Amino acid sequence: MYSELAVLLPSLPLFGGGLLLLVDWLRPSGHSRRAYMSLGTTAMAFVLGVWFLVHVVSSGPIFCTLPFHLPGLTDPPRWGIDRLSGVMILLITGVSAVVQTYSLRYLLSEPGYGRFFALIGVETGILLFLVTSQNLLLLFIFWQLMSLGLSLLMSHNRLRTNSVMAAHKTFIIHRIGDAFFLVALLLAERMFHTLDIQRMAALLHDSPTLVSQGSLMGMTLCLFGGCMAKSAQFPLHGWLPDTMETPTPVSALMHAGIVNIGGFLMNRTSLIFAHSPMTMHVVFIAGFLTAIFGSSTMLTQSDVKRKLGFSTMGQMGYMTMECGLGAFSLAVFHLIAHGIFKATLFLESGMGIHIAREDPVLPRGTAIEPLTPEVFRLSRILPAALVTLVLPLVILLGAHQLAGIHLSREEGTVVFLFFSWVTVSQAAISLTRARMFDSFTAAVPWTVLMVLFVFGYIQAAHRFNIFLYPDPAARSLFFASGGVGWVLFTPIVLLITGLIVVGWGVSLLRGVRGEIVLPAWVLSRQEALYLFFLNRGMLEFFVSHRLIEPFDRLTGRLRSLLPGREA
Template structure:
C-alpha cells in the first residue's frame, strides 16, 4: 500500500476515534465507546506493522520512509514541513505505542464500564495516542514539540479525569505545571539549535553535528542539548522535575499504564536518542544526563521501598527505571536506552494493568496492607504479575534482565561511564528487587488481610487477555537483544536489536564498546554481581514480608528518622512549597495588592474619571441655545484678536 496512505491512517485513525467519542461524550455505553477507541488504535497498529515490514525490506543504510504533507512554516530561513518519518528508531516507538496502547484500550473497556464519563475517557485516550504519534513520527523538532505539548495536555485531562475530587484535580494541575517548566527549557534548546545550525530537521541537525567535542559549558551545542535535557526531565520525570509522576496515579489505572509506562514518560529518552550525534559532541551534557539518571534511579527506588499504595510503588518504580534509560543515554549507550524503553513498556504496562485488576477485585482498595494471599482468588493476574516482577528485578531470561544488564555494562565500560555510575545502577537494581518483592508479598502472598466485607475475584477476559499478552512479551521481549557474551555461549546468536539500530546510533570508540573478547570475563562477573545482589535482595524481602511479617516494622523502627525521611519522600514536595511555591504566591499577592489594585487600578480609575469629567464639562456647553453659542463665538473671536494684537 502507498506509504502516504499508510502514514495518514496511522496518524489520523486515533484522531477520528477521538472525534467520534468526543461528539458522543454524554453516552454511557462502555462497549460502544471502548470498541470505537480500541479499533482506532488497533488500525494504527496494523498500519505501523505494514510500514515496518516495508522498512525491513529496505537496505540497512537507507531504511527511511518520509511522508511530507505540506509546508507548514516558511518564514525567512525557517522552513518547516508537516512531515513524518519512519526509521529504525521511530518504528520501535510506533509499534510500542499502538501495540501496547491497543491492549490498554481493551483493558479499559471493562475497567471503566461503571464510569458515566466513559465516552469522554476514551476520547481523551485516543487524543493522547494521536499526539504521541505526532511526537515520535515528526521529522523535525517543531512537529515533535506539537506532540510534546499535546501529550502534556492529555495527561492533564486524564490524570484529573475525576476532577470533582479536589485531590485528583490538583494532581492533574501539578503534572501540567511541572511539565510547563521543562517545556520552556525545551523551547530555549530549540531556539539555540536553530540559531546555530539554521534548521530544526532531525536528519539535518545530526548531519551538521561537529566532528570534535565541545569542551566548554557555554558552547552552542552544549547549551542547546542541556536545555533539551531539562525539557526531558519534565516529560520523563527526572530530578528535579519528577514530583508530578507519583501524584499522576490519581487518574484511572489504565491511564497510568498508557502514559507512565508505554508512552509519554519515554518521550525525553526518545528525543535524546533521536539526536544522539549532537549529544555525543557535548560531553558535559552527557555527564549531567548520566549523573541525573543514576541519582534518580536510586532516589526513586528508596522511596518505593516505603510506599503502601500499590500504584505509588509502581510510580516510583517507573521514575527509577526511567533513570536507568537516562543513565544509558549519558554513557553513550543509546541502543541500550531504547532497548530498556521497549522492555519496560512491556513489563510496566503489565504491572500497572495488573494493579488495576487487583484494585477492581478489591473494590477500589489500593492499600497493600489490606491485601495479601490474593493469588488464590486471582490466579491469572497473579501469574502474569509474577512474570512482570521477574522481568523488572532483572532475572534471566526475562526481558528486563537483558536491557538492565546491558545498561550496567556500558555504565562501567563506556568512555563516558564510571565505576561510580555502575555502583549506583547496581544499588538501584538491588533496591528494585527488594521493593518489587515486597509489593508481590503484601499483595499476593502471605496471610490474607482482606476486609471481611470484600470478596476479591478474578477479572474478566477483557482484562486478563491484555495481561497474558504483556506477560508473554515480558518473557520473550528481551531475546532480540541478547548480549554478545551470552549469545556466543548459546551458539553465536546475533544481537538483532544492535544490528537494527546500528545505522542511526553514534558508535563508541572500538576499544570501549564492551564486546571485545578480553572483556568477556569482566562482563560475566559484573552480570553475576548485579543478578546475585538482586536475587539476595528479593530473598530478604520475601523473608521479611512473608516468613516473618513483623520484621519489617522492627527495621523501620530501628531506622527511625531515616525511615521517616524516606517515607515522606525526603520532604521534596514540602521543600518546593516552602522554598518556591509559597514565596511565589506571597509575592504574587503583594504584586496584586500594590501594583494591580493600588497602582494600575487607580490609574485606570483616574483616567476614566478624567475623561468622564471632561466629557461632562463639554456636555454642559452643549445647551442648544443659539444666543449662548453666539456669545461663545464672540468670546473666541475676541481671544484670537487679542493674541494677534499682542504680537
C-alpha cells in the same frame, strides 16, 4: 506511495478519537460499542505499524516533506518513519490498544465513558505524530499537545478534586520542561539555522567545530531539561507518583507509554547529544540520582500504585543513565520492556485493589501481626546472595571466554553487562522476597534460568543496538562520548560492587548471628533517612513553603504598591 500511506497511520487513532468525541458530544451514551471507534482505529494503526516496520527494515526509512512552512523556519518540516519511530509506533499503539481493551469493562459504569475513549484515541494519535516528527519545532508542538491530552485524561472526572489537582500538577511540571525545550529550540535555531534533526546532526558531523562546545552544551542541556520533566527525573518527578489519583488505565498508559517519551527524545537527538560529552555526563548523573531516589522512596511507600509510581521513576533513572553512558539503544530496549511489564502491573494492581475492596476477609491472618519476627533460614537468603554476587563473575568469564567479547575494547558491552547484572539482581531480590528461593532445590533451576536470561539479554540488547543504529561509526561515537575512561570507570564499578557485597554481608550477619554490625552513627541516621524517603524527599514541602508561599507574599506586597487596591 508509501510516504502518502504512512501519513494515515497516526491519523487513524486521531480520527477515531475525534469522531468519537464529536458523536459523544452530540449524543452522550455509556454504551461500550462506541468505544470500538477508538479501539478499532488504534488496533488498525498497530497492524499498519507492523507492516511499515517490516518495510522500513527491508527498504529503508520513509520520509516526506509536509506541504506547509512553519512560521519562522525556511525549510518545510519533514515527517517520516525510521526504525526508531517504527519501534515506538508498535509500543504506543500496542499499549494503547491493551489499555483500551481493559477499560471496556473496567470503566463501564463511569460517567463520561465515551469521552474517555475519545481522549485516549486522540492522545495516541498525538503520540504517533510526535514520534514521527523529524523537525524539532513540529515535535515540540505535539510534545505540548501531549501534555494537554494527558492533563485532560487525568482530570477525566472533574468532580474529584484529587485527580484534578494531580492533573494540574502534572501539567505545570511538564510545562517547566517545555520552557527548557523552548529555550533549546531558540538556541538550536540560532546555532544551526534549521530545526531539522537530521540536518543538524549532519552539520555537526561534517564540521564538529561549527558551534562552540559551550553553546552546544547549553542547547543539549536545555533539551535534556525537557526530557527530565516528561520522564520524571529528579527533581521534576513530583507528578508521576500522584498518578494513583487518576483512573488505573490512565496510569497504565502514562507509565507504559507517555513517561518513556523523554527517552525517545534523547534517542531522536542522540547524534546531537553525542557531540557534547559533558552533557552526557550530566545526563548520567541525573539518571543516577533519579534511580537512587526513586528506588529508595519506593521501598518506603505503602500504597501499591504509589509504589509502582516510584518504581517507574527508578526505571526512568536507569534509562537515563543508559543514555548518559552512550547506550541509547539499550534505553529504548529498556523502555519497551519496562512499558510492557509496567502496563501489566498497573492493570493487575487495579484489579487487585478492586478485588481487595470487595473481599470481606481482608486483612488476612498473616498480616495481623506484622511485627512478629520471622525465623531466619540461611537457605532463603543464600541462593539470592550467590546469584547476585557470583553472577557478575559468570558473566565476565562467559562473555570473555565463550562469546569472545574483549571487555577492554568494548566499553559498550560492559555497559550492557552491567545493566543485565543490575536487572538480574533486582529479579533475584524480588524473588527472595516473594519466597521463590525458599530452598536450594528451587534456587538451582532459578539460577540457571537467570544465567541463560543474562546471556539472552546481552544478545538481544546487542542485536537491538545494531538494529536501531546500523552505522558502526554512530555507535562508537555514542560510547566514546558517554564513556568516562577506564581510569574512572573501573573504580566506579568496583565501588558499586563493593557496596553490594558489603550490603549482603551485613544482611547475612544480621540474619545468622542476630547482631547489628553497623556502626552507631549509621544507625542513628537510618530513621531520619527512612522519614526522608517516606516524605518523598521533602521536595513538595520545600516547593510549597519555601518557593510558592514567599512568591505569593511578594506578589501581594507588590500589588499593594499600586494605587486603588489594598493587597
